[in-house]
Amino acid sequence: RRCVASRRGFTLIELLVVIEIIAILIGLLLPAIQKVREAAARLSCQNNMKQIGLAVHNHHDSIGTAPTGGMNGDRCCSQPTWTNWAIEILPFMEQDNLYRQYVQTVENNAPVNKFVTQSRVKTYECPSDTQAGQLLVPASGRQNRGSAAAPDENLWRTSSYRAISGRANS
Numbered sequence: 001r002r003c004v005a006s007r008r009g010f011t012l013i014e015l016l017v018v019i020e021i022i023a024i025l026i027g028l029l030l031p032a033i034q035k036v037r038e039a040a041a042r043l044s045c046q047n048n049m050k051q052i053g054l055a056v057h058n059h060h061d062s063i064g065t066a067p068t069g070g071m072n073g074d075r076c077c078s079q080p081t082w083t084n085w086a087i088e089i090l091p092f093m094e095q096d097n098l099y100r101q102y103v104q105t106v107e108n109n110a111p112v113n114k115f116v117t118q119s120r121v122k123t124y125e126c127p128s129d130t131q132a133g134q135l136l137v138p139a140s141g142r143q144n145r146g147s148a149a150a151p152d153e154n155l156w157r158t159s160s161y162r163a164i165s166g167r168a169n170s
Helices: 012-063 096-100 111-117
Strands: 070-072 081-084
Touching: none
Parallel strands: none
Antiparallel strands: 070 081
């Protein structure tokens, strides 16, 4: 007589217990993974700000002044605007080719400057910024005051970092 070995598989209960244990382990690991991602995003933001700070200092060392926060004709947000700090520090952030395409003699929203004002510069974006990389109409300024320009003419590339400009009396 031959003895037939019986093979016993997993029961449904055993399988469900194993799946539950795996789910609990994943549940314990996810917060740790999220914390690591947040730390990496925070480090990336800090690095971006350091790069911007170095570019501002290099601009000052080369030209003798800090880059302008923004330039306009008379009053804030109602007159044509020209260059700003984000454009002026481009050569000091290895973005010289982009800077050379900006025409200083016309305002920012001129068609010839559209490529520069809508170009994505990764250093200006924090990874945790939900608007990073988008083209949007600014919440302030003349771009949203009933301009007759085409809709895409009013779009500007978002930035996670801001600067303040004041009025200089000359």
